[in-house]
Amino acid sequence: MVDYCDVYFESKMNRISTYIFLTVVYLVLSMSFSHSEKRTFFIRNEKVFSNYFKGTPITVILVDAFRTGFLIKTYYHKYKIIHGFKVPEDKIVRISKEFWKKNLKNLGMSLFRRSEKGHLENVIPMPPGLLYLGDHFYGRWKYINSGEKIWVFHRGYKHFPDVFGWGDFVPNFKFFKKSKIAIENEKSFYGLHDEFGTNGNITKKFLVDTKTPFKNIDKVKHHLKKFMSIPWTSSNTKKSSSQKNSGVLDE
Amino acid sequence: MNEIIDKLILLIVTTVFMSLTLILYRYAHALLYPSSRQQIFKRFHPSRNSPDTIHLFSRILGVGIIYSQLGIYFSDAGWLLAFITFLLQAVLLFSCYLISIYIIESIVFYNFEYIDEILKRKNYTYAIISFSHSIAVAWILKTIIMVSENNFIMIIMLWLISMVIMGLSVKSYSLVSKLAFNKLLIQKNLALAFSYSGFVLGWTMIISSSINNQSENFLWFNFYIVLKILLSVIIFPIFNWGLITIFKLQDDFKSDMISENGRDILGPQVGYGIFEGIMFLTSCLLTTVITGKIYFGSFYPGF
Numbered sequence: 208m209v210d211y212c213d214v215y216f217e218s219k220m221n222r223i224s225t226y227i228f229l230t231v232v233y234l235v236l237s238m239s240f241s242h243s244e245k246r247t248f249f250i251r252n253e254k255v256f257s258n259y260f261k262g263t264p265i266t267v268i269l270v271d272a273f274r275t276g277f278l279i280k281t282y283y284h285k286y287k288i289i290h291g292f293k294v295p296e297d298k299i300v301r302i303s304k305e306f307w308k309k310n311l312k313n314l315g316m317s318l319f320r321r322s323e324k325g326h327l328e329n330v331i332p333m334p335p336g337l338l339y340l341g342d343h344f345y346g347r348w349k350y351i352n353s354g355e356k357i358w359v360f361h362r363g364y365k366h367f368p369d370v371f372g373w374g375d376f377v378p379n380f381k382f383f384k385k386s387k388i389a390i391e392n393e394k395s396f397y398g399l400h401d402e403f404g405t406n407g408n409i410t411k412k413f414l415v416d417t418k419t420p421f422k423n424i425d426k427v428k429h430h431l432k433k434f435m436s437i438p439w440t441s442s443n444t445k446k447s448s449s450q451k452n453s454g455v456l457d458e
Numbered sequence: 459m460n461e462i463i464d465k466l467i468l469l470i471v472t473t474v475f476m477s478l479t480l481i482l483y484r485y486a487h488a489l490l491y492p493s494s495r496q497q498i499f500k501r502f503h504p505s506r507n508s509p510d511t512i513h514l515f516s517r518i519l520g521v522g523i524i525y526s527q528l529g530i531y532f533s534d535a536g537w538l539l540a541f542i543t544f545l546l547q548a549v550l551l552f553s554c555y556l557i558s559i560y561i562i563e564s565i566v567f568y569n570f571e572y573i574d575e576i577l578k579r580k581n582y583t584y585a586i587i588s589f590s591h592s593i594a595v596a597w598i599l600k601t602i603i604m605v606s607e608n609n610f611i612m613i614i615m616l617w618l619i620s621m622v623i624m625g626l627s628v629k630s631y632s633l634v635s636k637l638a639f640n641k642l643l644i645q646k647n648l649a650l651a652f653s654y655s656g657f658v659l660g661w662t663m664i665i666s667s668s669i670n671n672q673s674e675n676f677l678w679f680n681f682y683i684v685l686k687i688l689l690s691v692i693i694f695p696i697f698n699w700g701l702i703t704i705f706k707l708q709d710d711f712k713s714d715m716i717s718e719n720g721r722d723i724l725g726p727q728v729g730y731g732i733f734e735g736i737m738f739l740t741s742c743l744l745t746t747v748i749t750g751k752i753y754f755g756s757f758y759p760g761f
Contacts, residue, residue: 226692226695229688229691229692230692232688233685233688233689233692236681236684236685236688237685240678240681240685247760275757275758275759276757276758281758283759
């Protein structure tokens with residue numbers, strides 16, 4: 208009886224270990240040849256920015272943060288990379304969960320900057336475009352009637368406010384000063400009235416153009432409509448008849 | 459009207475031509491199976507030896523399955539070239555089909571001979587197992603034709619890969635079934651026939667589903683096949699276990715049943731063989747849904 212139990216237990220264990228082995232082999236093979244694992248760059252935290260983003264001057268703006276997957280999520284950031292003299296480019300990278308959590312409030316903010324002079328780098332989340340404020344190569348401070356000093360870009364860089372998604376926002380000297388203090392204190396700065404960041408008005412306005420809101424209820428409606436629709440009506444007929452009836456019986 | 463009549467004539471001519479190509483099949487069959495020359499060339503009496511009928515008609519059914527996937531394209535280069543292309547394809551596929559059956563049966567029936575089992579012993583178990591081999595090979599070839607889109611090189615490459623997988627899979631029967639193959643085949647036990655048929659047809663579904671993928675790179679294509687097979691091996695036991703649990707199926711396997719008069723050993727009951735066969739087939743079919751019919755799309759976006 209004892210022998211029979213031992214043999215039964217041993218064969219059961221053998222099966223379980225074979226199953227685990229096969230699962231591991233499958234995972235290893237899939238991982239080594241997975242396209243997404245290879246193609247998409249992984250950023251663990253902000254320290255990697257310096258190696259990943261080359262060139263000067265450069266500003267990296269976080270324009271989207273999303274996660275995919277069922278139980279084990281993969282986290283992504285979409286960055287808008289603004290070079291001083293090139294067309295801005297978009298890049299999507301995989302990130303760590305910690306980094307994703309850390310930047311939940313930083314949508315629309317510049318996460319990395321490298322200046323042209325001295326190649327100074329900074330990874331404290333700041334409103335986009337800060338790199339160019341105060342640099343007289345790109346613009347100048349101008350007094351307005353209220354006595355306030357505002358920043359105006361030179362003619363060649365007139366498009367910068369649009370690129371940064373500022374909208375109607377015009378930075379003043381107070382904004383510039385406060386942001387410098389925040390950088391010195393290594394603290395994030397979301398604008399004088401918190402206009403920037405995930406909850407900021409300017410960011411919300413800027414990002415509304417890039418995202419198409421598609422509610423879950425609309426998705427359900429779309430699926431139901433597709434599922435319940437009669438296939439032999441109007442445009443469907445023309446399409447399907449040309450594709451399917453190519454056999455010997457069609458005229 | 460002229461066109462319609464002409465079309466009908468062409469269809470009838472094609473039918474006759476297609477039937478004539480089967481003559482080639484007879485000779486190819488006789489070439490590879492000299493032992494069954496009598497079955498192929500002499501008058502065949504279906505009622506005289508039923509296992510032989512199952513054996514012969516399984517091969518013919520296999521040819522039908524393969525032909526059902528072939529297409530004749532008159533618009534490309536006229537009827538003559540279409541017929542020649544069809545003939546070449548048919549010859550290639552007959553060869554693949556018969557060689558495949560030869561390989562599989564050499565692996566499975568290495569201890570058994572057609573003449574002994576079918577002609578002398580009228581062994582139904584042997585005939586049914588042979589029947590499943592023919593259907594399985596034909597079904598895989600049908601999938602290969604579909605995937606390769608009539609490309610000669612692709613047909614050969616895919617056929618070689620699928621034969622390797624098929625050869626390995628039939629060897630794994632003893633790992634998943636409690637039925638002793640050789641012993642029960644000698645005993646003409648039908649439980650084995652049903653169990654093994656379910657197993658082979660189930661594997662056929664998995665192999666067909668694995669082959670049926672799209673990749674422009676041949677290396678990647680092969681890699682996906684292996685990966686899908688591996689995934690199937692992982693998924694299959696889950697479905698098997700799920701079906702047993704949900705339907706409260708009791709494993710009442712008894713290796714040696716004794717006849718009522720107590721003289722003969724009957725072997726396992728047919729019911730057990732049906733249970734095993736259907737379980738294999740159902741689990742494999744459900745597995746193919748997981749491995750081949752789940753579309754992630756942008757659920758996992760690739761950038």
